[in-house]
Amino acid sequence: MKLRDYVLRRFLVLPLLIVVATIVVFSLIRVGGSPIASYIEPGMSPEEVQRVEQRLGADKPLPVQYFAWVNGVLHGDLGWSSTSNAPVADVFLKKATATFELAILAAVLAVAAGIAAGTFAARHRNRWPDHLTRVLAVSGASMPTFWFGLMVLTIFWAGLNWFPVGRSDPTIWSTMNHPTGFYTVDALLAGSWTAFRDAIWHVILPALVLGYTATAIIARMMRTAMVEELKRDYVDAARAKGLPERVVVRSHVRRNALIPTITVIGLLFGTLIEGAVVVEIIFQWPGLGSWLAEAVLNGDQASTMAFVLFAAVLFLVLNLVVDVMYAHFDRRVELGD
Numbered sequence: 001m002k003l004r005d006y007v008l009r010r011f012l013v014l015p016l017l018i019v020v021a022t023i024v025v026f027s028l029i030r031v032g033g034s035p036i037a038s039y040i041e042p043g044m045s046p047e048e049v050q051r052v053e054q055r056l057g058a059d060k061p062l063p064v065q066y067f068a069w070v071n072g073v074l075h076g077d078l079g080w081s082s083t084s085n086a087p088v089a090d091v092f093l094k095k096a097t098a099t100f101e102l103a104i105l106a107a108v109l110a111v112a113a114g115i116a117a118g119t120f121a122a123r124h125r126n127r128w129p130d131h132l133t134r135v136l137a138v139s140g141a142s143m144p145t146f147w148f149g150l151m152v153l154t155i156f157w158a159g160l161n162w163f164p165v166g167r168s169d170p171t172i173w174s175t176m177n178h179p180t181g182f183y184t185v186d187a188l189l190a191g192s193w194t195a196f197r198d199a200i201w202h203v204i205l206p207a208l209v210l211g212y213t214a215t216a217i218i219a220r221m222m223r224t225a226m227v228e229e230l231k232r233d234y235v236d237a238a239r240a241k242g243l244p245e246r247v248v249v250r251s252h253v254r255r256n257a258l259i260p261t262i263t264v265i266g267l268l269f270g271t272l273i274e275g276a277v278v279v280e281i282i283f284q285w286p287g288l289g290s291w292l293a294e295a296v297l298n299g300d301q302a303s304t305m306a307f308v309l310f311a312a313v314l315f316l317v318l319n320l321v322v323d324v325m326y327a328h329f330d331r332r333v334e335l336g337d
Helices: 001-033 048-058 063-076 086-121 130-142 145-159 183-189 193-229 233-240 245-266 268-282 288-298 301-329
Strands: none
Touching: 001 063, 001 301, 086 130, 086 193, 086 245, 086 268, 086 288, 086 301, 130 193, 145 193, 145 268, 183 193, 193 245, 193 268, 233 245, 245 268, 245 301, 268 288, 268 301, 288 301
16 A cells, blocks of 8 residues: 555544544543532522533433534534633633643653663663663653652752742743743743743753653663664674764664654653643643643533543544654555555
C-alpha cells in the first residue's frame, strides 16, 4: 500500500474512533452518578430539583442525553462549569493555554535533553557516563511525579527560595494585554523583558518536573537504538573512509536511531498533558490539570467530560501523526493491504 493511501485510510477511520471515544467518555462519566449533583443546593424542594433536571436534560433517557451532549460539543457548547461558574468552553480555552505553555516547554526540554543524554551514553557505552545516564533514566522512569515534585518544591522554593510558585506575578501581568494566553509570547509581543523573565521564572521548575520522566524514557530509547546502529556495517564503512567520529554519529548513526524514537516523542505531548494534573496541583499552576482535579472533587461532570474527551481525541490524533511519520521515515514499515 502506498503511503498516500495509508494516510487517507487512517483519516477515514479517525472520525469513527472519535465517535467511539465520545460513547466511552459519556458512559464512564455517567456511571459516576447524576450530572445534576453539583447543581443541587441544600434545602432545595423536590420541585426545584426537578426543574434543574429538566433544564439539564437529565430527566431524559441516556441515549437522548448522549446525542444532546454530542450536538452541543459539535456546536461548541460543552455545558456549564459549576466549578468555575462559567461556560465550560470559555474556561477550557483559558486553562488550556496555561497547560499548553507548560507542556510545550516540558516537551522541548525533554526531547533536547533525552536525545543528547541518549547519544552521549551510547558513545561512552559501559563507561561512567553511560552508567550515570542509565541511573538517571531509570530513576526518572520509576520515580513518582508527585514525590519528585514535592522534593523539588521543598528544596528550590521552600528551602532556597530560588523559584516562585503559580504562573506569574499578578502585579506585572494585571497591567498587560493577553492576546494569545501564552504569557511568554504575550510578554514578547508587549516588548516587556520584565514580564518575559517573570513568565520563564515561574514555568521553569514545573516544566522540569513534568518533563523529567519523558526525558528518561527518550534517553533510554535513544541509547538502545544508537547502540544497535553503532554495530551496523555502514558505521565501519564510514569510519574506514576517514570520516570524523562526530560526523559519523551526528549525520548517520543518530539520524537512523531517531526513527524508533519517533513513537515515544510523538506521543510525548499527550502524556505531558495528562501528567500536568499532578504538577499543576503541586506548583499551583492554573491550567487544565488543577481545574480537572477541582471539577472531579466538586462532581462537575461537564468540566470532567470536556477534559477527558479532549485527552482522548488528542491521543487519537497524535497516534495517527506518529504512525504516518514512522511510515514516512522508515520505508521498511509494512502499511498493510
